[in-house]
Amino acid sequence: MQNEAREIPARSSDQFSRFLGGSPLAVVLKLVLMSVLVGVVLAAIGLDPWNIVESLRRLADWIWNLGFDALNGLWRYFILGAVIVIPLWLLSRLFGANRMR
Template sequence: MPDDVRDLPAGQNDGLYRFLGGSPLSVAFRLILLSILVGVVLAAVGFDPWNIIHSIRMLFQRLWDLGFDTINWLWRYFLLGAVIVIPVWLLSRLFGAPRGR
């Protein structure tokens, strides 16, 4: 817009807000929630936060020991996730906000 005027240089906090993607408190809150979610998922896989290298090695050892059952295991988790992900994606596409061209 030609009437929009922005003072240069940017305000002292403006650069921080743009770098973080929002206010520092809200970004910290989102990062804490995301860390808890990822921690739950990693705990379900069998990772231990105090010995992460050993946990990763044990995960690959278990996958190797499973052999071809790994393919069946991955397929079942894929289907379990797809039962939720695909319909949500489809509904978001059908009823989502219209996109301009």
């Protein structure tokens, strides 16, 4: 049994990278990029990062004042976003299921 393979204990940096989902630098860069993109979207709808509660209240008032046109607009944005988000989610679940086995 000399050819028996032994498991090498994982280094703490490997465990940390696995926890993050990649190398720390790559994860930080992805998070920065996603934060900027989400920030642009939130700024486009009028949210202020320094007073987010008040900004959300103003957004809710704006949507309420628009009436049913807001629902139509939200529905269109939902469909537009779902065209991208749902297939990406489905693919991630399908490919993620293969990794779990």
